[in-house]
Amino acid sequence: MRSLSVASLFLSYALLHGFLGLLLVAFLRKNKNDSLKFLAFACFTQAALYSTLILRPVIPLWIGMFLPNFLSVVQLYLLFKAINTQAFKKDNFKVLFLVLAVLYALATGLIHDSPFSEFTPLLVGAFLGIGNLAIAKELNNVQKDSPSFFIKIPFILSILIAILWMVRGIVSYKFEIVLAQDQNLINIIFFAVILMFVFIRKVSWVGFYLDNSIHYQKRLEKYNNDLLELVGEIKEVESNAQNLENGMVNVLNQLSKERDNETGNHILRTQLFVRLIASHLDDFGKSDINYTKKSLNTLFNAAPLHDIGKVGIPDSILLKPGKLHPDEWEIMKTHTLIGERILSSMVVDGEINSEVIKVAVEIAGSHHENWDGSGYPRGLSGKNIPQSARIMALADVYDALLSSRPYKKAWTYKATHKYINSLRGTKFDPDVVDAFNELAAQFRLIRKQFKED
DSSP states (O other), rough: OOOOOOHHHHHHHHHHHHHHHHHHHHHHHOOOOHHHHHHHHHHHHHHHHHHHHHHHHOOHHHHHHHHHHHHHHHHHHHHHHHHHSSSGHHHHHHHHHHHHHHHHEEEEEEEESTTTTGGHHHHHHHHHHHHHHHHHHHHHHHHHHOOGGGGGHHHHHHHHHHHHHHHHHHHHHHHEEEETOOOOOHHHHHHHHHHHHHHHHHHHHHHHHHHHHHHHHHHHHHHHHHHEEEEEEHHGGGGGHHHHHHHHHHHHHHHHHHOOOHHHHHHHHHHHHHHHHHHHHHHTOOSSSSOOOOHHHHHHHHGGGGGGGGSSHHHHHHHHOOOOOHHHHHHHHHHHHHHHHHHHOOBTTOOOOOHHHHHHHHHHHHEEEEESOOOSSSOOGGSSHHHHHHHHHHHHHHHHSSSOOOTTTOHHHHHHHHHHTBBBBEEEBHHHHHHHHHHHHHHEEEEETTOOO
């Protein structure tokens, strides 16, 4: 029995969790992942919890009673954060868990020193059982949206852990087994199985997020490889370079449409708006370059590629029907840099030979920059933003506001016109807004001529 005691189990799993936490910290230095970060915190919390239980006989009683139970609630909170669910992103849940942790820790301590101390195992078993069932419920929601095999393991283990904690509470109450101290064989077996399941759950959890990360990277590599193959074909058949360029742009456009769920007419309308504004600015000497018929057509063909970077955004965020949460929004904003990177990879002999792709790189990377510098991804302002991107920003917003979507109704022309003018000099280039105002009738005509599909 000396070699297999409650204390030896706690020591083993404290060391295992501490080691797993250190591995995760080392991994996070190169791969930022909030879920794995909170899982690392949970590992360290679990290690601290077990260490406290080992030291319980030699530390003050109130610490030995309060701290482990407080850390149990903290660990539940960190696991919920690792799942990355909607509910547990709200600040009020942080306060709720803190209050719950203090109350639970105080309750177990007070009951232990009262005539009702015999009910302590029931309280602990009920609380940890319900907590792990709640985790299982959230993992089940993740499981519905993920093909990864690894998410099924922590889901099943969470249910088993919950059942074991509740059964253990009943058994400990019935046979008067002292929690976390009694060397009774039943107590040791319960702890051995529970702690084994707890550790395997965390390892499987890590596997799930690494599996998702690898799957995500492979998908991006596949897209990049496909695009690079197209560039290779252009290099091989220089005599048909223009035809191949047109084919490449069409494929990219189709890829962008497949990921963005935009209609063909939305794309055509924004192309016409962009060319119309650029031509108007050139006529009145307010364009950054001298637009010719060829360069206007280049801008026309580059415009649909502004959101090509969305191929690298996970489906759970890109196709989410409701409002994005702040961390999801940060991921969504990376589509600008992803698009810029994908398009910039189309080099032949060390440079981008396609004028369409050059302009598309400008638009993809900067169409969410704002005139006053409040946009993303680089916070560019004024004429530091490529004019092609400044024009695209207004054209895209105008058509999006006038179009109905599953999450919104179409705006009126009046409301759209008023909104765009309210952002003159903040979000939009004043010259582009002025051109838009003078071209309002032609914009409406394009909208009517090319209605929604």
